[in-house]
Amino acid sequence: MSVRLASPEEYAKLIDQYDTWMFDCDGVLWHGDRLIQGAVEVLKMLRDKKKNVLFVTNNATKSRKSYKGKFDQLGVEAKVDEIYGSAYAAAVYISSVMKLPKDKKVYVIGMGGLEEELKNEGVSYIGGTDPADNTLEPFLLENFTLDPDVAAVVCGLDTKINYTKLSKAFQYLTRNPGCQFLVTNEDSTYPAAHGLLPGAGAISAPLRYALGKDPLSIGKPAKTMLDCIQAKMHFDPKRTIMIGDRLNTDILFGQAGGVSTLLVMTGITTESDITGPNASPIKPDYITSSIGDLLKFA
Numbered sequence: 001m002s003v004r005l006a007s008p009e010e011y012a013k014l015i016d017q018y019d020t021w022m023f024d025c026d027g028v029l030w031h032g033d034r035l036i037q038g039a040v041e042v043l044k045m046l047r048d049k050k051k052n053v054l055f056v057t058n059n060a061t062k063s064r065k066s067y068k069g070k071f072d073q074l075g076v077e078a079k080v081d082e083i084y085g086s087a088y089a090a091a092v093y094i095s096s097v098m099k100l101p102k103d104k105k106v107y108v109i110g111m112g113g114l115e116e117e118l119k120n121e122g123v124s125y126i127g128g129t130d131p132a133d134n135t136l137e138p139f140l141l142e143n144f145t146l147d148p149d150v151a152a153v154v155c156g157l158d159t160k161i162n163y164t165k166l167s168k169a170f171q172y173l174t175r176n177p178g179c180q181f182l183v184t185n186e187d188s189t190y191p192a193a194h195g196l197l198p199g200a201g202a203i204s205a206p207l208r209y210a211l212g213k214d215p216l217s218i219g220k221p222a223k224t225m226l227d228c229i230q231a232k233m234h235f236d237p238k239r240t241i242m243i244g245d246r247l248n249t250d251i252l253f254g255q256a257g258g259v260s261t262l263l264v265m266t267g268i269t270t271e272s273d274i275t276g277p278n279a280s281p282i283k284p285d286y287i288t289s290s291i292g293d294l295l296k297f298a
């Protein structure tokens, strides 16, 4: 049963109980470029209490470095090696788990952040922000030349998705033997500044439907993200808490990693998702309205 936090004593006890605090970003710290009230103060409070603070986001549009730029711009203290995004996790997976041979490459549906992380990991790629792929011109199969070295397609949130990208990815996944279908994450929607928008899961959905098969998803709730974090730093799962706004990514991710979970109601999850006849079977350890509530401990 989830504990709905309310009293100062409950917040104080929660803060004392955990040394490592993993924060989801969209819907927890911010909506687009709009900070959620209390986010800066809570992170400062936790750092002043010598807590470890990490950021674990499924948003693959930015690299860890460009996320650091966003944090700086918003006045949120963050170091690059505290930031774990699904673009980074995907690049690490392709280079270190799949061990993509150096003479092979991936076809990218995604944005600059994903390309940057692939480059950082020494993974060759085509597609992505290539102007030839970012076109609304009709895709003419007779003019398309298959690159035999494409051994995987990786698909992330791409706000410039189009028929050419989907068609090229489909060719590689159906005509290059053994070509792997990877997605950075499968969030159906994401909470932008002015409301909900289709998420990465909605970008890869046409390919899943056309192929009749599911991809390997690397972001939350998959363990890959946690493996990336554990490869870089030690933390005690029993004294670690994951704060998220989405039950089927953030909370499941925490539960799979054996860490505690705190759901905030400032993003995707609504009251009917957690109570009543249609409530989700995914139950966070704790629930609070917003990250700012953590300041109530005093």
Ligand SMILES: O=C(O)[C@H](O)[C@H](O)COP(=O)(O)O
Pocket: 024, 025, 026, 027, 056, 057, 058, 059, 060, 061, 157, 185, 187, 188, 189, 190, 191, 198, 199, 200, 201
């Ligand atoms: O891909 C998406 O839909 C969004 O980028 C994703 O929902 C945001 O990720 P979060 O910071 O909430 O993990």
Ligand SMILES: [Mg+2]
Pocket: 024, 025, 026, 027, 028, 244, 245, 246, 267
């Ligand atoms: Mg979120």
